[in-house]
Amino acid sequence: MKAIYPGSFDPITNGHIDIINRASNFFDELIIGVMMNSKKKYMFSIEERKKLIEQQFANNAKIKVVTFQGLLVDYMKKHHIKVIIKGLRTVTDYAYEAQMALTNKNLYKDAETFFIHSTEKYSLISSSIVKEIYSYGGELTDYVPKHVVDALKEKLS
Template sequence: MKAIYPGSFDPVTNGHIDIINRASEFFDEIVVAVMINPKKQYLFSLEERRKLVEESFQNNKRVKIDTFEGLLVDYMREHNYRAIIKGLRTLTDYAYEAQMALTNKNLYKEAETFFIHSEEKYSFLSSSIVREVYFNGGSLSNYIPNHVEKALLEKIQ
């Protein structure tokens, strides 16, 4: 079965990578769908985000990368996907993601959302936290892969 893992990935974190790798043990193929959200201001361009995600999964043959703009369910319908994977860190995540799962199901009855709880060591981690720590001079070694940290350094200099 194929599944989709959508997100902004600005930047991709070790938490994202962990969820996707764990999910790939249960699904034949996972498309990591790097999205454009017109309400967000991104540090990295869509193509830069895509490239960073691709590099993160170069050794996992079950993971494919794509980009999209618009409703997730439209993308799913167009590509014949039914399964959505979402990582959960906190109860707040669950409340939001449960509402999104119900909305997606309402818009596309074939959509099923599978929740995977984050590892404890990533339960606080988000792209926003990474950017905040980075801009304030903190260490990112446990939060993002080396190639993402290098891209951050190049972007900010």
């Protein structure tokens, strides 16, 4: 069975990586869906975000990284995917993600959303926080892999 873990991943964090690694233990194929949200302003292009994720999971044959625009459920229908993976950090995340799960189920009756709670040490990490810490010269070792730190340095230099 295959599942999809959608997100912006601008950039991918250790929290995302933890959810991906844990979810990949339960599925034959885990698709990381790098998406565009018209309401967000991105630091990295969609192709740069895809590349950073591919670098991280180059040795895991179960993980495939794709980019797409439009509704997640349309992509799922086209590729015969029925499971959505979502990571939860806080109660606020749950409120939003529960609403999205119900909406996706309404749009695609076969869609099921599996929630994976973040590991405690990653519960405060977000891509927005990573970018803010970096913009003030903060240390990112605990938040993102080295190749992402390097990409941030290159992007902001």
